[in-house]
Amino acid sequence: MTQAPSADRLDSPAAARAAYRAGLVSPTSGHAPGSTQANLVVLPRDWAWDMLLFAQRNPQPVPLLDVTEPGSPRTPLAPEADLRTDLPLYRVWRDGELVEEVPDVMDLWREDLVAFLVGCSFSFERALLDAGVPVRNIEQGRNVAMYRTDRPCRPAGRLSGELVVSMRPVPAALVPTAVQVTARMPAVHGAPVHVGAPEALGISDLDAPDFGEPIDARPGDVPVFWACGVTPQAALMASRPPFAITHAPGHMFVTDVPDGTYRLP
Amino acid sequence: MTQAPSADRLDSPAAARAAYRAGLVSPTSGHAPGSTQANLVVLPRDWAWDMLLFAQRNPQPVPLLDVTEPGSPRTPLAPEADLRTDLPLYRVWRDGELVEEVPDVMDLWREDLVAFLVGCSFSFERALLDAGVPVRNIEQGRNVAMYRTDRPCRPAGRLSGELVVSMRPVPAALVPTAVQVTARMPAVHGAPVHVGAPEALGISDLDAPDFGEPIDARPGDVPVFWACGVTPQAALMASRPPFAITHAPGHMFVTDVPDGTYRLP
Numbered sequence: 001m002t003q004a005p006s007a008d009r010l011d012s013p014a015a016a017r018a019a020y021r022a023g024l025v026s027p028t029s030g031h032a033p034g035s036t037q038a039n040l041v042v043l044p045r046d047w048a049w050d051m052l053l054f055a056q057r058n059p060q061p062v063p064l065l066d067v068t069e070p071g072s073p074r075t076p077l078a079p080e081a082d083l084r085t086d087l088p089l090y091r092v093w094r095d096g097e098l099v100e101e102v103p104d105v106m107d108l109w110r111e112d113l114v115a116f117l118v119g120c121s122f123s124f125e126r127a128l129l130d131a132g133v134p135v136r137n138i139e140q141g142r143n144v145a146m147y148r149t150d151r152p153c154r155p156a157g158r159l160s161g162e163l164v165v166s167m168r169p170v171p172a173a174l175v176p177t178a179v180q181v182t183a184r185m186p187a188v189h190g191a192p193v194h195v196g197a198p199e200a201l202g203i204s205d206l207d208a209p210d211f212g213e214p215i216d217a218r219p220g221d222v223p224v225f226w227a228c229g230v231t232p233q234a235a236l237m238a239s240r241p242p243f244a245i246t247h248a249p250g251h252m253f254v255t256d257v258p259d260g261t262y263r264l265p
Numbered sequence: 266m267t268q269a270p271s272a273d274r275l276d277s278p279a280a281a282r283a284a285y286r287a288g289l290v291s292p293t294s295g296h297a298p299g300s301t302q303a304n305l306v307v308l309p310r311d312w313a314w315d316m317l318l319f320a321q322r323n324p325q326p327v328p329l330l331d332v333t334e335p336g337s338p339r340t341p342l343a344p345e346a347d348l349r350t351d352l353p354l355y356r357v358w359r360d361g362e363l364v365e366e367v368p369d370v371m372d373l374w375r376e377d378l379v380a381f382l383v384g385c386s387f388s389f390e391r392a393l394l395d396a397g398v399p400v401r402n403i404e405q406g407r408n409v410a411m412y413r414t415d416r417p418c419r420p421a422g423r424l425s426g427e428l429v430v431s432m433r434p435v436p437a438a439l440v441p442t443a444v445q446v447t448a449r450m451p452a453v454h455g456a457p458v459h460v461g462a463p464e465a466l467g468i469s470d471l472d473a474p475d476f477g478e479p480i481d482a483r484p485g486d487v488p489v490f491w492a493c494g495v496t497p498q499a500a501l502m503a504s505r506p507p508f509a510i511t512h513a514p515g516h517m518f519v520t521d522v523p524d525g526t527y528r529l530p
Contacts, residue, residue, distance in 0.1 A: 048314065049313070049314050049317070052314070052317050052318065052321065053317065053332055055321075056317065056320075056321075056329055056332055057331075057332070064321055066322075067318055067321055067322070076419075183529055184449075184529060186451065186529065264448055264449060264451065264529060
């Protein structure tokens, strides 16, 4: 394995992807700042209709940025990239069970696989900071806190599952700003789905997230919940397609698309 | 055929649909004001993947509001409606050729048909008026002018075709307002794709639209072009699926969804 490049080589999307391709395994937060990062879900052609329809029916948790041709590892979001090698870490799923994490999926690729690239909240965190809204998980150097809810997604064919949300504590006076800023970014989850009252979403303990890490609220903060790109992974676990590949949490696909592209005026 | 109800009975979505179901054949402009109207495309299950992917790849001309289960004429956009009877006029296509226009499709319906409901510019015309932007086609009592362009859509499987645009003349000083207002309605075509210079889109004569009616510009007006929901009909003509049903131009599906639902803040 090639020696991993140092972090100062990761300031462009192409450099970041080259580093992952050469063997660097690292969460992608902060890499290639200003470039959109995406969640990855790969399914056999036979399940692709269900996934595409699931996304159409649940655009807040599953905002699609691109869908590839069957068998092709190429996307216009980054024309030089290879989706089989250019993410730092992948998860492999069989019958809804996570079976391994691997640094590339060259040996697992098949001609019937379709890749779905899904918008990621990293894009709107930057917009929140630009608008003066503190982002506690960034301040605390942690992955965001994510929770399963009791709110079902609208099913599509064989795919169903509950909505997963990310939570960020926001100072009460800045909640309206946070709503307005993210509402203008529907391609990366859009406006929050819920403000305050986690119990109304079936979340009993904010200190025990189902994914990611707990985030400390500061006095006067209110928990704000956004639809989360982990929702399709939860649907895979619930619906058990025979084979799937996803990114490992936090180890996203770095695209060439500037973040501003997904901000509406 | 039942006697057609008078226009003053068409002020709610349910009343309008009941009138069409009872035999009224009429363009739907102005009916059930404030309710979202939608374009309809129906294809066999075998072609549905191509259409769903075509929409995902071309969201400005094909903004999907809903996709039905195979064989079902029901949509949550109007839970009491029947998509086989509740539009005033349908077009039937075989091998890409228009073969007939009919007031219902009960006898043509099949268990493998999937319906796509696509956002319509009627929704943003109301928002333009609310923002003080005159809408010349409404002033002139005409259908909007629509043109084929030389700009290809991004293909999806067997579906391809050129972008179709609608054109509205806008006073030069109000062009920025028109852009901002419609940019906040991505579910109903969003921001214009082009302002001025029709020749750059391959349009040689604004007085000879390919669909709809020519619209008279007033002095100081600039032609503004939006992606148009007729684009999928043009793709059907170019790509020749064996069977398809669409609405007849201007004879839309009236949903129960308030227009404001599709306006972002």
